[in-house]
Amino acid sequence: MNAVSQTGPSIRFRGRSFMAMTLVADVPLAAWLADFDVWLQRSPGFFTGRTVVLDLAGTAQSKAEVERWISELATRGVRLVGLEGVRPSLVDAGMPPILRGGRDATLAAAEFAVAPAEARKPVEPVNLLVDRRVRSGQSIVCLEGDVTIIGSVGAGAEIIAGGSIHVYGTLAGRAIAGATFGASAQIFCSKLEAELLAVDGIYRTAEDIDDAFRGKAVRVSTDDETLRLTAL
Amino acid sequence: MAKIITVTSGKGGVGKTTTTAAIGAALARTGDKVVVVDFDVGLRNLDLIMGAERRVVYDFVNVIQGDARLPQALIKDKRLDSLFLLPASQTRDKDALTEEGVDRVIGLLAQHFDWVICDSPAGIERGATLAMRHAEIAIVVTNPEVSSVRDSDRIVGILDAKTLKAERGETVDKRLLLTRYDPVRAARGDMLKTEDVLEILSLPLLGIVPESADVLKASNMGVPVSIHEPNSAPARAYQDAALRLKGENIAMELPRQRGGLFSKLLRRAA
Numbered sequence: 001m002n003a004v005s006q007t008g009p010s011i012r013f014r015g016r017s018f019m020a021m022t023l024v025a026d027v028p029l030a031a032w033l034a035d036f037d038v039w040l041q042r043s044p045g046f047f048t049g050r051t052v053v054l055d056l057a058g059t060a061q062s063k064a065e066v067e068r069w070i071s072e073l074a075t076r077g078v079r080l081v082g083l084e085g086v087r088p089s090l091v092d093a094g095m096p097p098i099l100r101g102g103r104d105a106t107l108a109a110a111e112f113a114v115a116p117a118e119a120r121k122p123v124e125p126v127n128l129l130v131d132r133r134v135r136s137g138q139s140i141v142c143l144e145g146d147v148t149i150i151g152s153v154g155a156g157a158e159i160i161a162g163g164s165i166h167v168y169g170t171l172a173g174r175a176i177a178g179a180t181f182g183a184s185a186q187i188f189c190s191k192l193e194a195e196l197l198a199v200d201g202i203y204r205t206a207e208d209i210d211d212a213f214r215g216k217a218v219r220v221s222t223d224d225e226t227l228r229l230t231a232l
Numbered sequence: 233m234a235k236i237i238t239v240t241s242g243k244g245g246v247g248k249t250t251t252t253a254a255i256g257a258a259l260a261r262t263g264d265k266v267v268v269v270d271f272d273v274g275l276r277n278l279d280l281i282m283g284a285e286r287r288v289v290y291d292f293v294n295v296i297q298g299d300a301r302l303p304q305a306l307i308k309d310k311r312l313d314s315l316f317l318l319p320a321s322q323t324r325d326k327d328a329l330t331e332e333g334v335d336r337v338i339g340l341l342a343q344h345f346d347w348v349i350c351d352s353p354a355g356i357e358r359g360a361t362l363a364m365r366h367a368e369i370a371i372v373v374t375n376p377e378v379s380s381v382r383d384s385d386r387i388v389g390i391l392d393a394k395t396l397k398a399e400r401g402e403t404v405d406k407r408l409l410l411t412r413y414d415p416v417r418a419a420r421g422d423m424l425k426t427e428d429v430l431e432i433l434s435l436p437l438l439g440i441v442p443e444s445a446d447v448l449k450a451s452n453m454g455v456p457v458s459i460h461e462p463n464s465a466p467a468r469a470y471q472d473a474a475l476r477l478k479g480e481n482i483a484m485e486l487p488r489q490r491g492g493l494f495s496k497l498l499r500r501a502a
Contacts, residue, residue: 136322137274137275137322137323138323139323155285156276156322156323157322157323158322158323195285195286195288196288196289203289205286205287205288205289206285206286206287207286207287
């Protein structure tokens with residue numbers, strides 16, 4: 001009797017790949033959990049409905065430890081779909097299966113920013129508007145999009161943007177654009193006195209900025225791995 | 233192995249940063265390899281006094297947090313080949329400096345330089361205690377006035393308690409540097425006398441730097457005063473102090489009132 005050869009409802013298998021997030025464990029467990037709790041407090045509900053793989057490489061030496069990791073995470077609402085970096089002898093049938101051959105993938109920044117409970121809305125471009133002078137020692141960071149400053153940026157102040165930076169005033173501090181979106185970002189200012197300009201990691205300090213642009217309205221972009229300054 | 237110096241005072245505005253730059257430059261001028269380290273995270277100024285503010289890319293905090301390697305953050309002086317600056321971060325606060333991070337960075341610097349000079353922030357909190365942690369020599373910068381002297385006395389107590397040397401049961405070599413000494417006011421008697429300061433603090437004297445417009449001029453131009461106009465009175469005072477740090481025996485010169493010749497000629501009214 002051969003069941004497989006019988007006609008009837010067929011069972012189909014397909015190979016598909018899914019994106020899972022890997023949580024990297026670290027020792028000691030207690031310290032890691034303390035950090036994790038602090039983090040979770042800031043982003044409650046982050047793990048709701050997420051597929052999570054736990055990477056235990058170099059952290060768990062016994063089955064009891066593996067069990068402890070799984071249960072501690074379960075009490076925090078993290079359901080594991082798989083384990084990585086752990087010896088097969090430490091894992092039994094009741095635990096999530098061991099996964100191999102994972103490849104790194106970039107989790108889009110937007111995926112981290114959007115609360116999982118929210119339905120998908122059309123993505124609105126992020127622009128952080130700062131309607132005051134940015135003073136020495138202050139740091140304005142917006143990795144999700146652009147930063148617009150209505151006012152000046154003092155020497156010793158710092159603007160870091162995922163996208164472009166616009167300064168309607170004197171830019172005397174540091175401007176670091178393209179931290180997330182890379183070379184498409186630009187910097188605009190109505191008066192350039194900057195200590196440092198950077199787009200997509202390519203930087204230039206005040207020393208190397210052509211004096212011809214000092215005090216002028218300037219646009220800064222990247223062009224084939226170099227910074228290009230143009231008068232506005 | 234480097235000699236590690238902390239320039240400290242407790243009180244602000246007495247001349248710590250000016251002194252750090254001036255002593256650093258004076259030592260480098262003798263050919264020694266010198267690095268000056270700004271510990272004043274959040275209120276950095278040493279880069280301005282050194283004239284390096286236009287070349288800062290990475291800073292002390294970046295190195296501690298592993299965002300940059302130490303050689304990337306060190307800025308070489310344009311005038312002296314053997315003088316380097318490790319700038320502080322302006323946008324962080326003092327908590328960004330950790331004990332382990334400071335230990336690591338100072339340890340690395342000590343391997344490559346003859347002198348590591350730490351510019352302490354004002355106050356007696358974390359930043360100041362971290363800046364003095366590794367000190368073998370402490371330069372206590374003091375103005376000849378009561379509040380500065382009292383704060384210096386406080387900082388000397390802390391130097392004897394909170395440094396690594398103190399923890400090992402040794403003592404930090406503490407030297408008094410009297411700055412903003414005004415010979416005219418001293419002559420009039422409306423300033424603490426050098427002897428009084430020395431008696432209150434009972435520290436060996438490293439030098440007396442006169443109050444002078446040259447200091448302000450040099451600061452505004454971003455040049456350490458000891459190499460700006462090397463023959464000016466404050467420049468010579470700092471150069472002598474640097475030589476004393478190197479163990480040379482230089483006679484102490486008390487800054488005197490200007491116009492010495494005339495006052496000598498017309499000393500007595502008959």
